Amino acid sequence: MQLSCEKGNAMKKIFFSLIFINSILFANINAIVSILPQETFLKAIGGDKVNITVMVKPGNSPHTYEPKPSQMKAISNADIYFAIGVEFEKAWLNRFKNQNRKIKIADISKNIEKIDIEEHSHGDEKHNDHDDHDEKDPHIWTNPNNVKIIAQNIYNELIKIDTANKQYYKTNLDKFLLHIDATDKKIKSILSQKKRKLMVFHPSWGYFAKEYNLTQIAIEVEGKSPKPRELKHLIEEAREEKVNVIFTSPEFSDAIAKQIANELKIPVVKVSSLAKNWSQNLIDLAKIISQD
């Protein structure tokens, strides 16, 4: 009687310590990201160890986004916020911190060299000074080489908060880096080295354009639709440069792009830089650009 009771206690102890160990090894990290491509990157490295909440849902713009009450609740329960430097973060990260004092805010755009948003004069007198505003282009994830740095940053954060699974994250990181390299190679093989023009409504492809020797011509001017005179110039420029497609994205109205496209009798194609299938999305874009 005595013996079996002790045995029972011992079993209980083992049982509870197993639960305890399990809860350490399989403790899921509750993470928040701003945009869908980040979910893809974080999932690739964090695998099943990370629960991910995405702030900006498909069709919304991270320039103007405002979190919903249900998302503020997710913030309350989150361990870490992976910030990437998109516009709404500036207004909201502090509020997230107020909502949840324990949340860690990690900047995964760290070590990425940001480029200026290419200012296009659209026929207006040239900007007298290029420093009338020093906004950097936030769309860093459209260049695979930047995504390598982002991946490394995500890894560094994960192993800080979950050291026990370091090897798991490392294996995933290495696999993902290979995938990024393969993506980059594919895009390079699709796009020849000759200079091409990339006409877009919203200038979200600056890093992609720079990496693959393209020139981005944006219809939008500093977040606003072009004035009639600028529009006229854009149409002339597109004709001169033999632009054969205009890219718009679901986050923005495509009315003006369609107007230009009708004038030139070229198609409008919707591509979002915020697509979840990051790799295939870039490859598909390259394919459309390469068509003559």
Ligand code: ZN
């Ligand atoms: Zn944007």
